[in-house]
Amino acid sequence: MMDDPSAPTLDDWLSLLQRDFEATPAGSVGFQLIRFDPANPQEYRHIIPDIESWAIPGSPTENRFLLRVARNVTSIDDADQDPAKAAVDIASYLQDFVMDELNRPWPSIRVNNDVDVVLEPRLDDSGAPSWAGKGMACHFGELDRYLTT
Amino acid sequence: MVVACARQHRRRGADTKAQVASRNHAVRDGSRSCASHGSAYVRQAGKNLPIQWGVYVVPKYKIVSHFVAKVYADGVKIDGKNQDYEPHGSVSADRTRKYSGKILEITGTAVNGDDTLSFSAKCIIA
Numbered sequence: 001m002m003d004d005p006s007a008p009t010l011d012d013w014l015s016l017l018q019r020d021f022e023a024t025p026a027g028s029v030g031f032q033l034i035r036f037d038p039a040n041p042q043e044y045r046h047i048i049p050d051i052e053s054w055a056i057p058g059s060p061t062e063n064r065f066l067l068r069v070a071r072n073v074t075s076i077d078d079a080d081q082d083p084a085k086a087a088v089d090i091a092s093y094l095q096d097f098v099m100d101e102l103n104r105p106w107p108s109i110r111v112n113n114d115v116d117v118v119l120e121p122r123l124d125d126s127g128a129p130s131w132a133g134k135g136m137a138c139h140f141g142e143l144d145r146y147l148t149t
Numbered sequence: 150m151v152v153a154c155a156r157q158h159r160r161r162g163a164d165t166k167a168q169v170a171s172r173n174h175a176v177r178d179g180s181r182s183c184a185s186h187g188s189a190y191v192r193q194a195g196k197n198l199p200i201q202w203g204v205y206v207v208p209k210y211k212i213v214s215h216f217v218a219k220v221y222a223d224g225v226k227i228d229g230k231n232q233d234y235e236p237h238g239s240v241s242a243d244r245t246r247k248y249s250g251k252i253l254e255i256t257g258t259a260v261n262g263d264d265t266l267s268f269s270a271k272c273i274i275a
Contacts, residue, residue, distance in 0.1 A: 050229075053219070053226055053229075054226055056225050057224050057225065058224075070231075070232065071231035071232065072229065072230050072231055072232060073228075073229045073231075074227070074228045074229065075226070075227050075228070077243065077244070077247075089241065096238070096239075100232075100234065
């Protein structure tokens with residue numbers, strides 16, 4: 001959480017995710033997390049033409065974090081207050097995008113030279129974002145060391 | 150849940166609607182076919198659990214269509230798809246807890262040349 005000054009920031013997690021997704025379709029098209037200030041919609045209109053539609057009715061000045069992947073955009077809640085959870089949400093959205101583009105599960109690692117296990121982004125017991133599945137886990141940013149596909 | 154769809158054919162060089170067909174259905178099972186155009190589903194296994202949704206169209210629209218979908222929870226836009234394949238997505242458990250009792254709305258279009266297929270689905274988040 002942000003109370004701990006030594007805790008990784010959202011930018012730290014994004015750097016690790018850039019590494020994990022670098023060789024995927026999400027890395028190819030690029031992804032971007034922006035802080036949308038409804039008072040300055042022109043700042044991002046060139047990459048999100050309908051940027052005004054992301055303003056919150058009834059709270060028109062509230063800033064929002066928006067994740068853009070290709071032409072798809074989604075909102076990420078509380079990214080400034082809980083960067084670790086936001087990183088998991090971002091990884092999950094990117095994972096869905098990659099699987100759509102590849103038309104198969106991703107990422108998977110081979111266990112015991114036999115079974116392919118598909119990992120999912122989660123918070124581990126210490127509250128750190130990681131890729132995990134069926135007892136296997138690796139930290140964000142280290143996926144390429146284990147990746148089968 | 151209510152699912153609605155409408156098909157519009159726009160003649161090249163003109164902005165008149167040559168043909169429009171629309172239907173509305175109240176459904177219980179969370180998914181509904183919309184005549185010959187396709188189907189939409191919104192599923193939530195239980196209260197405060199994640200929601201999965203998707204829009205599927207008949208092959209005529211699937212092959213070369215461009216899809217735009219917008220997802221709103223209690224009137225707040227939470228997701229947007231703008232892609233060349235059928236849109237689908239999910240709403241996290243955190244969000245279903247936040248918006249429990251509120252309306253989830255999915256609306257969008259599939260454009261195939263001069264044809265525009267509009268779709269929308271509404272349901273209450275458990």
